[in-house]
Amino acid sequence: MDIEIPYNVKEREDTGLYNSKLGIWLFLASEIMLFGALFSSYIILRTGDPHWMLHAKQAHLNIPLGTINTAVLILSSVTFVMSWVSLKLKDLDKFKMYMGITLLCSVVFLVIKYFEYSAKFDAGHYPSTHNFYAVYFTMTGLHGLHIIGGIIVNAYLWLPGAKMWETDPERFTNRIEVAGLYWHFVDLVWIFLFPSIYLL
Amino acid sequence: MSDHNVQSHIKVYWNVFFTLIAFTALTVGISYYDFGSVFWTFFIGLSIACIKGYAVAGYFMHLNDERKPVYYILALSAVFLFVLLILPISWRTSAGSHSSEHEQYIGQDEYVIFNEPEHHDNHHEDGGH
Amino acid sequence: MTHDNHQESFIRKYIFSTDHKWIGIQYGVTSMIFLLFGFALMIIMRYQLAYNANTGLEKDIISPDMYNALGAMHGTIMVFLGVVPMIVGAFGNYLVPLQIGAPDMAFPRLNMASYWAYFIGGVVMLSSFFIPDALPAHSGWTSYVPLATLSSGPGQTFWLVGMIFLITSSLLGSTNILVTIIQLRVPGLTWMRLPFFIWAQLVTSFLLLLAFPPLEAAGIFQLLDRVIGTHFFDPYMGGSVLLYQHLFWFLAHPEVYVLILPAMGIVAEIIANNIRKPLWGYKLMVYSSIWLGFMSFIVWAHHMFLTGMGTTMSSFFMITTMIISVPSVIILSALLMSLWGGSIRFNTPMLFALSFLPMFAIGGLTGLPLGLATSDIHLHDTYYVIGHFHHVVAPGTIFAIFAGLYFWFPKITGKAMNEPLGKIHFWGSLICMNGIFLPMYLQGLAGVSRRLANGGYDYAHAKDVLYLNEIMSISAFLLFAFQLFFIVNFFWTLFRGRYDNETDTNPWKSTTIEWTETSSPPLGHGNFEVIPNVYRGPYEYSVEGREEDYYPQTEE
Numbered sequence A: 001m002d003i004e005i006p007y008n009v010k011e012r013e014d015t016g017l018y019n020s021k022l023g024i025w026l027f028l029a030s031e032i033m034l035f036g037a038l039f040s041s042y043i044i045l046r047t048g049d050p051h052w053m054l055h056a057k058q059a060h061l062n063i064p065l066g067t068i069n070t071a072v073l074i075l076s077s078v079t080f081v082m083s084w085v086s087l088k089l090k091d092l093d094k095f096k097m098y099m100g101i102t103l104l105c106s107v108v109f110l111v112i113k114y115f116e117y118s119a120k121f122d123a124g125h126y127p128s129t130h131n132f133y134a135v136y137f138t139m140t141g142l143h144g145l146h147i148i149g150g151i152i153v154n155a156y157l158w159l160p161g162a163k164m165w166e167t168d169p170e171r172f173t174n175r176i177e178v179a180g181l182y183w184h185f186v187d188l189v190w191i192f193l194f195p196s197i198y199l200l
Numbered sequence B: 001m002s003d004h005n006v007q008s009h010i011k012v013y014w015n016v017f018f019t020l021i022a023f024t025a026l027t028v029g030i031s032y033y034d035f036g037s038v039f040w041t042f043f044i045g046l047s048i049a050c051i052k053g054y055a056v057a058g059y060f061m062h063l064n065d066e067r068k069p070v071y072y073i074l075a076l077s078a079v080f081l082f083v084l085l086i087l088p089i090s091w092r093t094s095a096g097s098h099s100s101e102h103e104q105y106i107g108q109d110e111y112v113i114f115n116e117p118e119h120h121d122n123h124h125e126d127g128g129h
Numbered sequence C: 001m002t003h004d005n006h007q008e009s010f011i012r013k014y015i016f017s018t019d020h021k022w023i024g025i026q027y028g029v030t031s032m033i034f035l036l037f038g039f040a041l042m043i044i045m046r047y048q049l050a051y052n053a054n055t056g057l058e059k060d061i062i063s064p065d066m067y068n069a070l071g072a073m074h075g076t077i078m079v080f081l082g083v084v085p086m087i088v089g090a091f092g093n094y095l096v097p098l099q100i101g102a103p104d105m106a107f108p109r110l111n112m113a114s115y116w117a118y119f120i121g122g123v124v125m126l127s128s129f130f131i132p133d134a135l136p137a138h139s140g141w142t143s144y145v146p147l148a149t150l151s152s153g154p155g156q157t158f159w160l161v162g163m164i165f166l167i168t169s170s171l172l173g174s175t176n177i178l179v180t181i182i183q184l185r186v187p188g189l190t191w192m193r194l195p196f197f198i199w200a201q202l203v204t205s206f207l208l209l210l211a212f213p214p215l216e217a218a219g220i221f222q223l224l225d226r227v228i229g230t231h232f233f234d235p236y237m238g239g240s241v242l243l244y245q246h247l248f249w250f251l252a253h254p255e256v257y258v259l260i261l262p263a264m265g266i267v268a269e270i271i272a273n274n275i276r277k278p279l280w281g282y283k284l285m286v287y288s289s290i291w292l293g294f295m296s297f298i299v300w301a302h303h304m305f306l307t308g309m310g311t312t313m314s315s316f317f318m319i320t321t322m323i324i325s326v327p328s329v330i331i332l333s334a335l336l337m338s339l340w341g342g343s344i345r346f347n348t349p350m351l352f353a354l355s356f357l358p359m360f361a362i363g364g365l366t367g368l369p370l371g372l373a374t375s376d377i378h379l380h381d382t383y384y385v386i387g388h389f390h391h392v393v394a395p396g397t398i399f400a401i402f403a404g405l406y407f408w409f410p411k412i413t414g415k416a417m418n419e420p421l422g423k424i425h426f427w428g429s430l431i432c433m434n435g436i437f438l439p440m441y442l443q444g445l446a447g448v449s450r451r452l453a454n455g456g457y458d459y460a461h462a463k464d465v466l467y468l469n470e471i472m473s474i475s476a477f478l479l480f481a482f483q484l485f486f487i488v489n490f491f492w493t494l495f496r497g498r499y500d501n502e503t504d505t506n507p508w509k510s511t512t513i514e515w516t517e518t519s520s521p522p523l524g525h526g527n528f529e530v531i532p533n534v535y536r537g538p539y540e541y542s543v544e545g546r547e548e549d550y551y552p553q554t555e556e
Helices: A019-047 A052-059 A063-088 A092-122 A131-158 A160-167 A169-199 B003-030 B038-060 B068-094 C010-015 C020-050 C064-100 C108-130 C155-183 C196-227 C241-275 C282-298 C311-338 C348-371 C373-379 C383-413 C419-446 C460-465 C468-496
Strands: B103-105 B111-113
Touching (some): A019 A169, A019 B068, A019 C155, A052 A131, A063 A092, A092 A131, A092 A160, A131 A169, A131 C196, A169 B038, B068 C241, C020 C108, C020 C383, C064 C155, C155 C196, C196 C241, C196 C282, C241 C282, C241 C311, C241 C348, C241 C383, C311 C348, C348 C373, C348 C383, C348 C419, C373 C419, C383 C468, C419 C460
């Protein structure tokens, strides 16, 4: 039973926004607070523990792999934008290609993460070993959960969800824009996470 | 966004992409250089991250052309994010400096002072035990 | 507006409904059950406090650990499963679209998801009572570390998992309310023509949206500490105990404004309607609620004055806490001043709404010595604190809830509740509430600590005020008894109530859209036959030159 909700697709004049765009930005605002709390906790834990750098150096976080992951995520961001652009230019095939690359990049990111995590476990480094690892695993882990969430949504929009292109192309394009905002945010978090944990 | 607008943006998106990759390489490269002070290391590292972040937010997320309600929401979140991030700094600086050799670290929130010498009045203002 | 003619299955219509009115009712019924359950837990506790092995019983009816479990769950259930789902989930979901002329919330399916997340969270919390050979969470509703991290049994873990569901529900719900208010107002309904109830819901939703995530982080950290042995909060392994408190209170302080703002919104609507004149200081109230919401984010550490933070930090938080009392006093004063010159109707909703004013005033004023760091040294963690926060939430918010239920019942069901029963419910509850909470200030001033399973019996400083325990407990039992008047009234009216919704869909003669433009109950599909337009503010009562003493917002 679908009630006609105003401004679902067409923008409202005074705010200039359609509903889901406002909704996703509000959601991202709360995500900013979540990752902000995590970063704040990281700073508090790190500055209060004189043994921190000892463990940080011992951990040998894999900077090359982390760098590749950063590049992979940035690539997935630009291909996501391009998939949206393709829809604006009414090219469904290009959309599918770009979205496919985005999904591929996301999976590569997770696979690399898998290798990083298993290397840590093999070396006997667990979240319980020291807070450095607790922070590393928790922050990258939560970020990873957000990636998985994004993969699920993007995969849906790529295949079954794309049927909406035939019946309501404008609404579908908006969905891609909104999903894109979420995805770019996940990329943004990694842009700060990577240097804070791996490099600094 | 009209079709023409979108077309002209394609080049921008790819430029932003290459810029981001370049800055990533820069961040990693710079991390091997010793700046001497912790402050400058963090400042430069985080500044580069901010520049990259702005590129993603401004161009990929179209924040540069967004509407006022979104700006207000983000401004509000920025204020509270600032409060969250100020907390660690104010905590570490206000709880007093723990430099006495009579202090033993037994955990983040507690410093125990053993055999404290007579002049304890000038320690009064802070909460450290 | 086209309608689909297909019949909806029972499941789609009543279980997985996407209609905000039905979801509001789901939230309302579920939260009422939790409120009653949370109250029942307290009845057991109050019995223990008045009648235990020290007062002549052969033995305590419950162990100290069980007492702690009841206490922790009472607080958690009342706040997160009872009051907030009622004032935001029930009242918010039901009334917001109606008061702004919208056919539903902006995201109906998200609305349904938020209800079910709440439901699951509630089930998880309740199930912790049934763990074999183990207690529910028993480390206070605050779940401070290291007590909570080390607490025996899986009860605390259930609490943490339950909280994750509840926080998710809250997040989805608040996003929905915000987009609905911002985007779905009908033409002519400008910001300054919104009923104050809507403003209250708007600010509240911003608080929920931005303040909950740090608690989510704290919950995740504590869960990991308990389940996989991390040391986020373990001081001997480089962790920080106070980190938990900061993250917890960063939410929990805005949370108390979440508890009070919608209540103020409900009270404002009912007072405006029953004084038959506009509210005094509407704009002042709007700006004050925004100011209140903003400030609520920077006062949290007044709950932590005794943790040893430096004088700079405690001065900062003390100053912000003193400042935040100003907007709440402004709102209360505006409501009080509105009464002057009004034609006051003393029906049951109005009695509850009016009593909110002095009750909240007492609660608010008793907060002042707690907000001043120096006096807080004596009062922190005593019964004074319990008295303070209960006065604002119990004869405060809960009275606002009753006011709202009696007031909007005719709109939701098409039937009116019985007035005499309502008045008995009101007077009995008012007297008993004060019988429970006023003595708490005396016990607190004497130094009696909170969370003591035998009510302070072991302490010399409590000796002279111990007699108050029985008085408070008897008041609590009587309060419980008086709720029967409400419960009986509620069900009787629902099943046998006499009311003709065809002829009078606006029995209170209100000006706002939900009363003037909808049937009672409103249409199942889209609320409005015709999209209304708005031509004036929300409280145009006793306008000169008009025959009727009210001028609806939507009348041309």
